[in-house]
Amino acid sequence: MAQLDTREKLAILADAAKYDASCSSSGTSKRKSSGGKGLGSTEGSGICHAYAPDGRCISLLKILLTNSCIFDCHYCINRRSSNVRRARFTAQEVVALTLSFYRRNYIEGLFLSSGIIRSSNYTMEQLVEVARSLREDHDFRGYIHLKTIPDADPELVHQAGLYADRVSINVELPTVGGLTRLAPEKSATRIEDAMGEMKTAIIDTADAKKRYKSAPRFAPAGQSTQMIVGADAATDGDIVGKAASLYGRFGLRRVYYSAFSPIPDASAVLPLQRPPLMREHRLYQSDWLMRFYDYRPDEVAAAADDATGMLPLDIDPKLAWALKFRDRFPVDVNRAPREDLLRVPGLGVKAVHSILSARRWRRLSLEDVARLTVSVAKVRPFLIADGWRPVALADRADLRPLVAPKRETQLELFAA
Numbered sequence: 424m425a426q427l428d429t430r431e432k433l434a435i436l437a438d439a440a441k442y443d444a445s446c447s448s449s450g451t452s453k454r455k456s457s458g459g460k461g462l463g464s465t466e467g468s469g470i471c472h473a474y475a476p477d478g479r480c481i482s483l484l485k486i487l488l489t490n491s492c493i494f495d496c497h498y499c500i501n502r503r504s505s506n507v508r509r510a511r512f513t514a515q516e517v518v519a520l521t522l523s524f525y526r527r528n529y530i531e532g533l534f535l536s537s538g539i540i541r542s543s544n545y546t547m548e549q550l551v552e553v554a555r556s557l558r559e560d561h562d563f564r565g566y567i568h569l570k571t572i573p574d575a576d577p578e579l580v581h582q583a584g585l586y587a588d589r590v591s592i593n594v595e596l597p598t599v600g601g602l603t604r605l606a607p608e609k610s611a612t613r614i615e616d617a618m619g620e621m622k623t624a625i626i627d628t629a630d631a632k633k634r635y636k637s638a639p640r641f642a643p644a645g646q647s648t649q650m651i652v653g654a655d656a657a658t659d660g661d662i663v664g665k666a667a668s669l670y671g672r673f674g675l676r677r678v679y680y681s682a683f684s685p686i687p688d689a690s691a692v693l694p695l696q697r698p699p700l701m702r703e704h705r706l707y708q709s710d711w712l713m714r715f716y717d718y719r720p721d722e723v724a725a726a727a728d729d730a731t732g733m734l735p736l737d738i739d740p741k742l743a744w745a746l747k748f749r750d751r752f753p754v755d756v757n758r759a760p761r762e763d764l765l766r767v768p769g770l771g772v773k774a775v776h777s778i779l780s781a782r783r784w785r786r787l788s789l790e791d792v793a794r795l796t797v798s799v800a801k802v803r804p805f806l807i808a809d810g811w812r813p814v815a816l817a818d819r820a821d822l823r824p825l826v827a828p829k830r831e832t833q834l835e836l837f838a839a
């Protein structure tokens with residue numbers, strides 16, 4: 424490996440980390456001021472934004488320890504057979520970089536992942552050493568998210584949880600068949616075993632912490648994972664089912680969905696085209712329905728097209744479900760229980776909460792509901808209110824074009 428200075432390594436290893444979505448990073452157009460004009464840059468290496476468990480947006484230094492890897496996962500730009508420029512930080516270089524960025528107030532934490540070098544245990548030792556040194560040698564109190572290596576010794580993975588706020592292990596692909604085909608050196612069983620061990624350790628430590636103040640903290644921000652969408656033949660129904668099973672069995676805080684993007688020098692087994700980004704977005708909306716709107720996974724999957732198993736791209740999954748199960752509507756805004764109101768397209772969790780509070784004192788009209796939603800046109804066919812009853816709208820064959828947004832606005836995403 425050629426001798427590189429820290430700035431060159433940072434450029435390579437921050438760029439290599441951008442494919443990992445499990446720390447939600449923001450994207451924007453490229454702007455810089457290094458030519459002496461203006462102030463600021465959107466091209467600074469390695470800083471991304473993530474959301475802390477309390478909802479704060481925090482800046483993280485997001486890098487790989489190295490982009491060299493002994494594995495050859497077809498979808499990964501860092502795979503063994505990929506012809507990319509390689510770089511590697513030492514653990515102490517990452518520690519120094521984190522501290523220096525932190526002192527300058529550039530970041531509030533570190534997101535660290537790595538290709539596998541020499542062996543899973545050796546790589547995990549290096550990742551743990553970064554977190555250990557930050558916490559013990561420098562009393563670093565910022566946020567740390569460590570990617571763990573599923574094949575590593577469970578004791579090393581456990582140590583990662585003792586130093587990090589959040590740990591994550593990528594399941595990579597929604598089906599075992601997809602993983603076997605595209606990441607033949609990885610094992611779905613070993614990945615899930617590691618998640619199971621992590622879940623047990625998180626629960627045990629949380630219990631101990633309730634009883635003994637001195638009990639060590641362990642991954643207080645929990646564990647998360649990432650699934651690549653569109654690299655294999657898995658349908659949206661498969662992906663929703665897998666995500667629900669992961670949430671249920673391993674108590675994950677988040678499942679991240681990352682639309683597969685074709686990489687330079689790609690393997691011939693990969694699709695030539697990326698899936699529409701809207702597909703990733705619809706999966707995040709489905710995830711939202713399961714986590715905050717009390718939909719069962721099979722209900723979300725039922726919103727998909729029966730023949731293809733794919734969620735529609737032109738409308739959100741909640742609207743798709745409502746159009747398919749019209750017998751569940753209209754819902755009476757003045758009498759329906761919370762779970763039925765949450766099913767009404769256009770009513771978000773906050774709007775339902777406001778409706779439940781307000782109707783204790785008076786009956787609500789459609790105008791009252793209109794103040795709580797960004798699209799009353801979307802709500803009207805599905806709701807009964809004081810002075811309003813839809814006239815057989817739910818039976819109309821042309822209902823879909825009437826309620827489908829012309830262009831989905833940012834606010835509509837939160838009023839799904």
Ligand code: SF4
Pocket residue numbers: 492493494495496499500501502503537538539606
């Ligand atoms: S193990 Fe990770 S870094 Fe290595 S090729 Fe597979 S996905 Fe890429």
